[in-house]
Amino acid sequence: MARRKAVRPEAEAAKVPVPEYLTEDSDLENGKKETLVDMICRNIRRDIIVGELQPGDKLVTRELAARYGTSEMPVKLALNRMIAEEIVENYPRQGMVVRPISLSDAEEIFDLRLMMDLYYTRQIINAVRINKALRRELEQNIEEHEEIMKRFLDTSDVELFLQDYNHDYEFHRIYLKCAGNQKLVDMYKRINPFIYSNYIFRRQSAEKDMAGLTEHKAIFQAIVDGDEERLRECIRLHIRNAVESVRIIMRSERIK
Numbered sequence: 001m002a003r004r005k006a007v008r009p010e011a012e013a014a015k016v017p018v019p020e021y022l023t024e025d026s027d028l029e030n031g032k033k034e035t036l037v038d039m040i041c042r043n044i045r046r047d048i049i050v051g052e053l054q055p056g057d058k059l060v061t062r063e064l065a066a067r068y069g070t071s072e073m074p075v076k077l078a079l080n081r082m083i084a085e086e087i088v089e090n091y092p093r094q095g096m097v098v099r100p101i102s103l104s105d106a107e108e109i110f111d112l113r114l115m116m117d118l119y120y121t122r123q124i125i126n127a128v129r130i131n132k133a134l135r136r137e138l139e140q141n142i143e144e145h146e147e148i149m150k151r152f153l154d155t156s157d158v159e160l161f162l163q164d165y166n167h168d169y170e171f172h173r174i175y176l177k178c179a180g181n182q183k184l185v186d187m188y189k190r191i192n193p194f195i196y197s198n199y200i201f202r203r204q205s206a207e208k209d210m211a212g213l214t215e216h217k218a219i220f221q222a223i224v225d226g227d228e229e230r231l232r233e234c235i236r237l238h239i240r241n242a243v244e245s246v247r248i249i250m251r252s253e254r255i256k
Helices: 036-049 061-068 072-084 103-119 121-130 132-152 158-177 182-191 193-199 206-225 228-253
Strands: 088-091 095-098
Touching: 036 061, 036 072, 061 072, 072 088, 103 121, 103 158, 103 182, 103 228, 121 132, 121 206, 121 228, 132 158, 132 206, 158 182, 158 206, 206 228
Parallel strands: none
Antiparallel strands: 088 095
16 A cells, blocks of 8 residues: 655755756756746656655645645646656555665666766766866866765755756766767666665765775776776676665665
């Protein structure tokens, strides 16, 4: 049976800052206007990321409409879209819930991430060598992330957590952007955020987050040095460590 969780009013939810990537869907990047359904999907994803909605929580159309200040119809359309994206599940006679993610789901998604990250290594190295703007995007991401982590080590502030999460997400989005394949970036946007938000960020230590940033630096340096083999090894290590973090967290949370 799905767990029922009361949905807080829109005014309360509005206190939680929105990660930058949630306002940068591919449609918006292509100049298309965000629809009401887009906005509701974005807000639901945000609430999952910050833990306002947990895996297994029941999603009641009426309550979500009140939360986001809309009518029920666009909420229904948004939930149907998120069912297709496998973020929401619909159970006959029980309703819709935030889709739980099992350890096997997480491992399969990280297998896919590994294939995506390794497939275009040569193209990514060449793109960063030729395009100074791409190199600067990666550099700036690391510099800003390091400043955030220095503050994050001494606090559990939600805003800093979201900035930490957003910069981790953005590093990998920019990395795949260097491959020059929009479909690849769109796929990453679909599969990455909920694994990290639910099973790594806010569960693992800040020190472990800092280790992840160190791995980002190693990936970037291998790209700049033009060392494809070292880049591939850095990526394998980064994904392997992420999978191990998910594995440890999920296994411990199953113990009553």
